Amino acid sequence: MEEPLTAIEANRRLFRKLASDYDRTELCVASARHQRRLRAALAEALAIVPQKPRVLDACGGSGNVAQSLARQGLVPTVVDVSPEMVAQWRSKCHELGVEADVHVAPIEEFLRTDERTWDLIVFSSALHHLDDPGAVLEAAAARLGPRGAILTIFDPTQADRTVRIMRLVDWLGYLLIDQPGEFLTVVRRRVAGQGRRVAAGVEPHVGRTAERYALSGIDDFALRRKLEDCHVTVLVHERFVDARLAMVRLLLRIVRRSSAFRLLVQKPDRRDDVPG
Numbered sequence: 001m002e003e004p005l006t007a008i009e010a011n012r013r014l015f016r017k018l019a020s021d022y023d024r025t026e027l028c029v030a031s032a033r034h035q036r037r038l039r040a041a042l043a044e045a046l047a048i049v050p051q052k053p054r055v056l057d058a059c060g061g062s063g064n065v066a067q068s069l070a071r072q073g074l075v076p077t078v079v080d081v082s083p084e085m086v087a088q089w090r091s092k093c094h095e096l097g098v099e100a101d102v103h104v105a106p107i108e109e110f111l112r113t114d115e116r117t118w119d120l121i122v123f124s125s126a127l128h129h130l131d132d133p134g135a136v137l138e139a140a141a142a143r144l145g146p147r148g149a150i151l152t153i154f155d156p157t158q159a160d161r162t163v164r165i166m167r168l169v170d171w172l173g174y175l176l177i178d179q180p181g182e183f184l185t186v187v188r189r190r191v192a193g194q195g196r197r198v199a200a201g202v203e204p205h206v207g208r209t210a211e212r213y214a215l216s217g218i219d220d221f222a223l224r225r226k227l228e229d230c231h232v233t234v235l236v237h238e239r240f241v242d243a244r245l246a247m248v249r250l251l252l253r254i255v256r257r258s259s260a261f262r263l264l265v266q267k268p269d270r271r272d273d274v275p276g
Contacts, residue, residue: 007131008106010209011081015061019084022062025178027244028125028154029064038124038153039068044236045120045151045264046072053119058107058140059126063089070096076122077101079110108136117145125154127223128213134226141230144267150232153262156217157239163257167215170248220261227265236264 015022028034042065046053055076057065062085066076075098080086083104093100103110107130121140127133133155140150159167224234239258243249252259 005206005209007129007209007212008081008108010206011129013206014210015082015085019062019082019088022085022088023064026064026125027242029062034154035068038065041151041153041262041264042068042122045122045149046074048147048235048264048266049119049149050145050147054116054145056118056121056140056143058111058121058123058136059129060089060122060124061085063092065122065124067092067096070098075099075101076120077103079103079105079107081106108139111136111139111143114143116143117148118143119145119148121148121150123150123152123155127152127155127218128211131212133213133218134223137223137227138230141227141232141265141267144232146269147266149235149264149266150227151262151264152223154242154260155220156214156242157258157261158217158219159215159259160257162255163217163252163259164215166243166248166251166257167259170243170245173248174244217259218261220263224263227263232265232267234263234265236262238262 018025023029028038053074055069055074057063057069057076057078059080060066060076060078061080061082063070063078066078066089069076070093075093078086078089078101080089080102081104086102086104089102090100103114107126121143123137123140127136130136137150137152144150156167157163220237220239224237228234239261241249241252241258242260243252
C-alpha cells in the first residue's frame with residue numbers, strides 16, 4: 001500500500017509546479033504592503049541580535065526574506081525543500097552579485113543534522129506548510145546562540161467558522177481575478193465531488209496537504225507556550241488582519257477577527273544567568 005502523502009513531499013510536488021510564478025502570485029512577495037511589513041519586522045529582529053548575525057532563512061523558497069537581507073549586506077543561509085524554489089534564489093544571487101548559501105532539505109532534517117548555531121532564524125509564510133510547526137520551532141530554539149532570535153511572520157491564526165469562510169472567499173476571489181483557469185478547475189472539481197465519499201487510502205489533494213493549515217490556521221498561543229517552555233523570551237506576539245482582497249480585509253475588521261500572526265522571541269545571553 002502506498003505511503004500517505006506527507007507535507008514534505010506535497011510541498012516538493014506543489015512548488016515544482018508553482019516555482020516559476022511564485023514571486024508574481026504569492027501575496028507576501030508581490031504585495032508592497034507585505035514587503036513593508038516584512039522589512040519592519042526584520043529591522044526589529046536585527047536590532048536585538050548580535051552585529052553581523054548568522055541568519056537562517058528557514059523554508060526560504062525563492063528568497064523573499066533573503067533578498068531583503070542581502071540588500072542590507074546580510075546573506076543568510078537559505079533552506080528549502082524545493083530545488084525549483086531554491087533555483088529562483090540562486091538566480092537572484094547572481095543578479096545581486098552575492099554568493100548563495102543554500103541547502104535543499106526539509107527544515108526539520110536540517111535543524112536536526114546541522115550543528116551550527118544562529119543569531120536569527122526567520123520563518124516567513126512557512127509554518128502552515130509544516131506537519132508539526134511547534135516541533136520545528138522547538139528545534140529552531142535549540143539552535144539559537146546567545147541573544148539569538150526567531151521571527152515568524154505571515155502565518156494564519158486558528159480560525160473559527162467565520163474566518164474559515166472568509167479565507168475561502170478570499171482564495172476563490174483571488175483565483176477568479178488572477179488565475180481564472182485554475183478557478184474553473186477548482187469549481188469543476190468541487191462540483192464533481194459533491195455527494196461522493198472519499199475512498200479510504202486515496203491520496204489527498206497536494207495543495208491542501210502542502211498548505212495543511214492555510215484554511216484552519218495555527219494555534220499561535222500554543223506555539224507561544226511551546227517557545228516559552230524552550231526558555232526563550234517572547235518579545236512580540238502580534239495578531240493582525242491579512243487577506244488578498246480589500247473587501248475581505250474590511251469584513252475581518254468589521255467582525256473584529258485577526259487572521260495572521262507574528263512572533264519574535266529571543267534567547268537570553270548566558271551572561272544574564274550568572275549571579276552578580
